[in-house]
Amino acid sequence: MRHAFPTRRLRYLADVNPPVPDHVRLDPEAEYRLLPMEAIREFSAPDNGYKRPAKELLSGYSYIEPTDVAYAKVTPCFENGKGLVGADLDEPVFATTEVTVLRPRDGVDQKFLSYVVQSAAFRNPAVSSMTGAGGLKRVSESYIKDLPLPAPSAWMQQQIADFLAHETAEIDALLVGLESMKDLVVERSGAERDACIWSQDQPLIPLRRLIKYVDQGSSPQVMSSPAGPGEVGILKSGCTNFGIFNPEANKAVPTEMKIPEQSFVHEGDLVISRASGSTKHVGSSAVVPSLDRSLALSDKHYRLHGHDDVDVHYLAAVLRSRPFRNELEPYISGAPGLAKNISISSLKAMHVPHLSAEHQREISRRLQKSFEDVQEITCSIDHAIDLARERRAALITAAVTGQIDVTARNKPAAEQLEDDIAQGLHREYA
Template sequence: MSRSSSNSRSTTGISWLPEIPSHWSIEKFRYLFDESTEKNGPSPVGTMLSVSGYRGVEVKEYDDEGRRRTAEEVEDYRVVRKGQLAVNTMWLNYAGLGVSEYEGHVSPAYRAYWVSPRLHGRYANYLLRCTAYVDGYTALLTGIRPNSLQMSRNDLMGFPVIVPPMSDQLRIADFLDRETAKIDALIAKQEQLIATLHEDRIATITHAVTRGLDPSAELEATGSDVLDAIPPGWNLVSLRRVLIRIDQGVSPQASSELADLGWGVLKAGCVNGGKFEEREHKKLDADFDIDPAIVVRSGDLLVNRASGSPELVGSAAIVGELHYSLILSDKIFRLVLNDRADTHFLGWVLNCRVYRDQVKQHISGAEGLANNLPSSSLRGFRIPLPGIREQRQIADFISARTGEIDRLIKKCDSSVGLLREYRAALISDAVTGKIDVREMV
């Protein structure tokens, strides 16, 4: 890959834009994009669309079909025709725009624009979504809260757009279609490997806490639908049998900041995938009266009681080293155990499939409590329980084995991150003429 072969380059006079080839031009957004005010009316046009920061305009997917809006509810929604530019001016710092390959409709908060015939749609899509342009949008956003920053109409109308000759635009679009497809294929392979490693991790945990470490041990039937067989000498007991109590926190007013110089209250996402994330908290007011009974300490076993995501409900993790002063929230349980159970062993049990199956059955079957786990239900969950010495041996084994898997996952995550960085840099370099794609085969 070569840098631009032309020695003739022009400065743009714009801080966030590099030099561009001298035979390219820059025009204002208003001369290249014509706003469309078309709305759905009684009959919706196409399907509901949204804008992904990574993929651009796409068909909106619903986790729950009950959330799909009716024709009456989308009557005032903005129509987006194929080839139009859809823009969410409150999400431009996350590349919240793109040229649509679909015909459909979007929230009234979006705008839709016809694209000038002097711009090729695929080139415009790459250009307007590249990292250099996102930096340019971000510098012009105004507002108070991070997720409500917005670009004014005047700023958008005056925004600079790089316009190469159409032949260059086509070459750039073809080059980026080809190269990003290769990168995306590599990313997909890494993500599939990550998914497989996560499955292996859960399978490792589940096998160890339900079958033990002796592969020759003959299993004994339990007579339970929860777990059909366990090693000899083990028991299948209700969770309440190993509990002294379950602590639960409060729901005070708190800011979204981190509690660097004060106290914080945990958010529901502080336990996810068997790991505790102490940064998932909100800062408490300085005058909040701290109850020592709900202060979080290293070694605590926490369970997510409630969340907007069903997959998070019931998640469990052990608190590691703490760098913040934190209290439990009303969405987090702390399990205080008696001497029948080792904390680390039980932490792994609460991350195995047998436990997750019970959580899923409860939250999917209890009407009105879809994203909630009552303590009474948690106490009744059945868990496999060997002797305390064997519990500790199993916990040590799982820690070592999952540590190896976690290192592989981290390595794959790093690869995905580097590939995405390279993809973003390649796009920015191509659409701004930093690399000359005319010589590419």
């Protein structure tokens, strides 16, 4: 990658994983926040984490001060852009050892360094340096120490940091707006679905009366990358999120591993998430579409086989409905910080409307048309979100490498992005 600025190896720009200072070691009872990976976001303020005495954290965790920058080094968290800027902390903290801590040296601006770490100048070679097997690939810290990175003057670093802070904040605000728009569309669609399924005078019956039997898969040791067309994979819990079956949410199975035939899912199967790291994803369901690869249940799923007079698309809609979720959620178990799950006995005890097969099919047809309309709208919003994220990443890379003049009076990036999104939507619906 071309750099308009001079470069220096990272080891001369920052100390990598500096040691815990003596004053922390000498006070083992002092409490510090511990940030697990789940608490770390994409270079924005992290979640709170939880307090632990220093003596429990001095070995096995990373120490981060408010002057530091840290990035997730393990796949897929690195690819997802997880990291933090110490300026978002109000005190020193400890974090998972799956982050690499950078302490800027004299003359290196913390915010500028954080943007460098988010740029393609750092990320592309870092991905190439990853070592390990399966789901445990990590960015090589010995490699990144000697990675040449942009090193403009301290004054220019400040100008770039200020420019990007303003421009990325505008794009982030646009992203928040797009996500809110998508949530509103989905929320309205959900309200229409619930009104279509549930009414005051409908008799209710336990879900078990609609189900013939239930399957559950297993979770063998598999690869971290997904299986592609023509390959074999084990489904991840995220395959059923938001009522849409995502065949990409899987982990490839090594060619020498044999998966029982009865574990594979087929078009028309109803899959429901048994366990997930998030309560809102437990119990999420989707109907399997036509597949171009062989996918098997994991132990994080149930497959529900309804009786012959049960419409599978209707049943999937019931399982996604708010009244059903309201009854289900109190039965979801799991300690803080651990996976949440629902037992099959609890699931079968939930109540659903008792409707004739003809009424189920009528509701299913009506909901399918509404679902397709919502999918078209949310797909357009997703395209806009992807464009905004790509533009944000490209802007950061261009600024830190000196490919744009951040001191010039250019049209704001977010304003240009809004124009591009509007033009794209106009072309799509013209």
